[in-house]
Amino acid sequence: MKKLGKYSMGLGDRFGHQGHAQLKAIIEAGKKGVEITPVWNKSNREHMIIGTNPQDVRIEADTVTKNAGFKKPYYVDADHINLDTVDKFTGSSDFFTMDVASYIGKRADESEINRFLEAAGKYTGKLEVPGVKKPIKCSMVQLHNIAEIYLFAARKAGEIYRKIENSKGAGNFVTEVSMDEVAKPQTPVELFFILGMLGIEGIPIQTIAPKFSGRFNKGVDYAGDPLKFANEFEEDLMVVTHAIKEFGLPENLKISVHSGSDKFALYHHIGSIIRKYDKGIHLKTAGTTWLEEVIGLAEAGGEALDFVKEIYVKSLEKIDELCAPYADVIDINIDSLPSGSEVAGWNSKKFAGSLRHITGNPEYNPNIRQLIHVAYKLAAQEMDTWFMLLEEHEEVVGGCVYDNIYKRHISRLFDIR
Numbered sequence: 001m002k003k004l005g006k007y008s009m010g011l012g013d014r015f016g017h018q019g020h021a022q023l024k025a026i027i028e029a030g031k032k033g034v035e036i037t038p039v040w041n042k043s044n045r046e047h048m049i050i051g052t053n054p055q056d057v058r059i060e061a062d063t064v065t066k067n068a069g070f071k072k073p074y075y076v077d078a079d080h081i082n083l084d085t086v087d088k089f090t091g092s093s094d095f096f097t098m099d100v101a102s103y104i105g106k107r108a109d110e111s112e113i114n115r116f117l118e119a120a121g122k123y124t125g126k127l128e129v130p131g132v133k134k135p136i137k138c139s140m141v142q143l144h145n146i147a148e149i150y151l152f153a154a155r156k157a158g159e160i161y162r163k164i165e166n167s168k169g170a171g172n173f174v175t176e177v178s179m180d181e182v183a184k185p186q187t188p189v190e191l192f193f194i195l196g197m198l199g200i201e202g203i204p205i206q207t208i209a210p211k212f213s214g215r216f217n218k219g220v221d222y223a224g225d226p227l228k229f230a231n232e233f234e235e236d237l238m239v240v241t242h243a244i245k246e247f248g249l250p251e252n253l254k255i256s257v258h259s260g261s262d263k264f265a266l267y268h269h270i271g272s273i274i275r276k277y278d279k280g281i282h283l284k285t286a287g288t289t290w291l292e293e294v295i296g297l298a299e300a301g302g303e304a305l306d307f308v309k310e311i312y313v314k315s316l317e318k319i320d321e322l323c324a325p326y327a328d329v330i331d332i333n334i335d336s337l338p339s340g341s342e343v344a345g346w347n348s349k350k351f352a353g354s355l356r357h358i359t360g361n362p363e364y365n366p367n368i369r370q371l372i373h374v375a376y377k378l379a380a381q382e383m384d385t386w387f388m389l390l391e392e393h394e395e396v397v398g399g400c401v402y403d404n405i406y407k408r409h410i411s412r413l414f415d416i417r
């Protein structure tokens with residue numbers, strides 16, 4: 001069975017040019033004693049917006065690992081797929097993030113609900129989860145309620161899983177289930193029973209992406225109380241460990257943190273909790289690499305700086321259209337966005353400083369950062385120039401990508417230098 005390593009990282013590379021710089025960060029961590037499995041992920045939404053196809057990601061991952069002589073496992077993740085979109089990913093992916101968010105809240109048949117209640121009813125009352133201080137209480141009524149919200153989604157996950165299994169063969173791919181793109185976070189007790197439903201479905205799930213409380217906005221830091229998050233994360237971790245035993249799930253099942261890039265307020269907590277219990281983690285980062293491309297080109301100056309300024313101006317014009325698909329995962333204060341004419345006068349340092357995620361730098365502007373984060377479509381519309389600039393300034397851009405992944409993400413999460 002393809003078994004995902006203890007630590008893994010989802011690396012998004014929308015334009016397929018930074019795989020080598022990302023891999024360099026993974027290799028550097030390995031030299032410091034932290035083995036991280038790289039997973040190149042790209043969602044159907046990103047493929048549609050840019051005009052790429054899943055095979056492109058496979059080619060990139062195979063090429064950069066071969067060129068670097070990287071002999072350890074790596075994966076290509078069909079990110080956020082569902083029954084409608086999975087088919088075009090089956091050939092090139094060996095990691096599937098099955099997104100069941102749109103099925104949550106739809107009601108399963110009463111007979112299915114009753115079958116689940118019969119199987120899981122024994123866990124009602126006081127559920128003692130080792131490591132969780134107070135017993136988790138769940139009455140039969142609450143369990144029925146949880147089944148009404150989540151059972152249909154779990155059944156759909158089973159359907160998607162079996163569709164992939166039919167075409168790829170059991171054990172030839174890694175399975176993740178994501179439910180992060182929903183309005184309401186799942187509680188630890190809900191997570192326990194969701195894992196039970198997935199176990200009953202026979203899905204060999206290796207990573208689960210719950211929605212946590214607080215906001216996980218794209219490309220910027222966590223908005224919420226980090227200590228509250230730490231408690232919730234620790235409880236979820238205990239629940240996952242318990243569910244593995246109770247429901248016969250793969251022993252390496254771990255938590256996947258989505259929109260995991262740039263959550264600097266949380267890395268110390270996540271890192272110390274997983275080390276305390278000797279558990280794994282999957283940290284999914286994506287668009288942060290595209291932002292580093294823009295920062296790198298801003299630093300390069302000249303026509304590269306002009307090009308990214310132009311992207312900013314156009315992103316202001318098209319702000320509503322660009323933000324719409326990401327409404328739940330961005331939080332832009334429009335009043336804090338400088339005008340196009342103001343930005344036109346900026347030098348490399350000012351533009352890069354506004355965009356680069358250095359908390360404490362007075363130039364850093366999270367509103368600009370989030371807007372550019374969703375504006376990658378504008379570069380895709382001028383793909384020839386964009387690729388020409390990326391290739392011309394490969395070194396400076398690659399340096400930015402590397403620094404971001406290694407210094408701001410890996411070294412903080414895994415407490416290495």
Ligand SMILES: [Zn+2]
Pocket residue numbers: 080178180181209258259
């Ligand atoms: Zn996600």
